[in-house]
Amino acid sequence: MEHIGAGLAAIGVIGPGIGIGILGGLAAGAIGRNPDAGSQIRGLAIILAGFAEGLGVLAIVVGLLTIFITGS
Amino acid sequence: MHERPSDREIAGPAEQPRKRDRRRWLLAAIPILLVVDAVAFALVPPFPPGQPGAACQFPVCFINGNFEFPAPATVIGQAPEPGQILSFVPGISSTILTMWIVGGALLIAAFLLGRLRKPVPGRIQNFSEWAYESIRNFGLSIGGPEAAPYIPIFASFFLLILFSNWSGLVPPIGKVEFLRAPTSDVNITIGLALTSFVIFEFEGFRKLGVRGYLGKFFPFYEFRNGLGAGLIAMFVGLIELMLEFVKPVTLSMRLFGNIYAGEVAIGVITSLTIVLVPVALLLLEGMLNLIQAVIFSVLSLVFILSAIESHHQEEGHIAQDAMSVAEGHASPSPAH
Numbered sequence: 001m002e003h004i005g006a007g008l009a010a011i012g013v014i015g016p017g018i019g020i021g022i023l024g025g026l027a028a029g030a031i032g033r034n035p036d037a038g039s040q041i042r043g044l045a046i047i048l049a050g051f052a053e054g055l056g057v058l059a060i061v062v063g064l065l066t067i068f069i070t071g072s
Numbered sequence: 073m074h075e076r077p078s079d080r081e082i083a084g085p086a087e088q089p090r091k092r093d094r095r096r097w098l099l100a101a102i103p104i105l106l107v108v109d110a111v112a113f114a115l116v117p118p119f120p121p122g123q124p125g126a127a128c129q130f131p132v133c134f135i136n137g138n139f140e141f142p143a144p145a146t147v148i149g150q151a152p153e154p155g156q157i158l159s160f161v162p163g164i165s166s167t168i169l170t171m172w173i174v175g176g177a178l179l180i181a182a183f184l185l186g187r188l189r190k191p192v193p194g195r196i197q198n199f200s201e202w203a204y205e206s207i208r209n210f211g212l213s214i215g216g217p218e219a220a221p222y223i224p225i226f227a228s229f230f231l232l233i234l235f236s237n238w239s240g241l242v243p244p245i246g247k248v249e250f251l252r253a254p255t256s257d258v259n260i261t262i263g264l265a266l267t268s269f270v271i272f273e274f275e276g277f278r279k280l281g282v283r284g285y286l287g288k289f290f291p292f293y294e295f296r297n298g299l300g301a302g303l304i305a306m307f308v309g310l311i312e313l314m315l316e317f318v319k320p321v322t323l324s325m326r327l328f329g330n331i332y333a334g335e336v337a338i339g340v341i342t343s344l345t346i347v348l349v350p351v352a353l354l355l356l357e358g359m360l361n362l363i364q365a366v367i368f369s370v371l372s373l374v375f376i377l378s379a380i381e382s383h384h385q386e387e388g389h390i391a392q393d394a395m396s397v398a399e400g401h402a403s404p405s406p407a408h
Binding site: 046047049050051053054055056057058060061064068 | 141328370
């Protein structure tokens with residue numbers, strides 16, 4: 001039963017996936033429109049992708065908790 | 073009249089060999105990693121956990137042999153009972169041991185660099201000065217000039233977490249029983265996040281005083297502007313208070329999840345496809361570990377700066393002060 005719960009918890013990683021995809025698309029468009037601001041946009045995009053990835057990790061941690069914490 | 077040498081001729085030949093060297097380095101690293109992977113697989117084939125030397129079938133036993141559990145192995149002292157969320161048992165785990173090694177190496181390096189300073193810098197001193205200045209400029213660009221007193225904390229978090237993360241990718245660490253990347257353990261990342269929490273709370277209390285700092289979360293003075301404004305301000309203050317306690321949780325979980333999941337992914341991929349794919353994943357994890365170190369330290373710096381900013385700045389009293397100075401009612405005073 002725990003493994004089904006872990007699988008369900010791992011579905012939550014879809015959110016950051018979509019988020020980082022949208023972020024990447026908008027960042028690429030912004031760099032295309034304004035190539036001189038390229039390095040600033042690139043730095044901002046990398047940092048924001050890191051934040052979004054952190055939330056996906058929270059979902060994985062919940063899954064891990066259900067597998068490895070046995071008992072009450 | 074002599075022709076003036078163009079800028080290209082002045083700057084020219086010196087730049088290009090350096091770029092070619094860097095690219096050649098990267099291209100040479102990949103076959104080296106492939107060879108190391110193949111040799112390691114030939115010399116030390118995976119075995120079922122706990123029985124070195126027994127036969128192992130592909131794929132299940134391979135994966136089990138390379139899998140890393142969230143809880144670290146204990147080196148000295150008693151091990152906690154498995155299956156509990158919280159247990160306080162005196163013992164030194166493999167992650168603490170690796171953290172001492174990494175931290176000790178960093179301290180020794182810093183001490184030696186401080187001792188061997190020369191007026192005309194050699195290569196190592198040049199490199200370390202460049203590294204510190206780029207960290208400092210990055211911190212100042214994030215926080216503005218008032219972040220200057222907090223740059224040492226920022227740099228310490230960054231360097232410690234960066235080298236802790238990267239130590240998980242160096243071969244013996246993570247596969248040997250008594251060495252493991254420190255930040256792949258929940259306990260250590262919770263400790264780091266609690267340290268950051270205590271630091272920014274303490275800075276807030278020191279800068280604004282106890283009443284000033286708590287006044288940010290319980291703004292009783294807003295009741296002066298009417299009951300409605302007071303209630304809204306209290307509600308916002310409660311949400312901000314809850315956010316204060318969420319900050320260390322997200323800091324620790326983000327770092328732990330990224331590093332631990334990276335290690336598990338590398339272990340599983342290495343056991344499934346011995347060569348070629350693990351190299352790409354190793355380089356990707358190297359970049360991701362760097363980004364996670366940057367994010368942890370940048371967030372700590374931002375939390376410290378937001379804890380010490382006073383309500384005057386939040387409510388735009390700066391604009392009112394500027395207006396009154398422009399109209400001649402008051403003389404200019406330094407920003408607070």
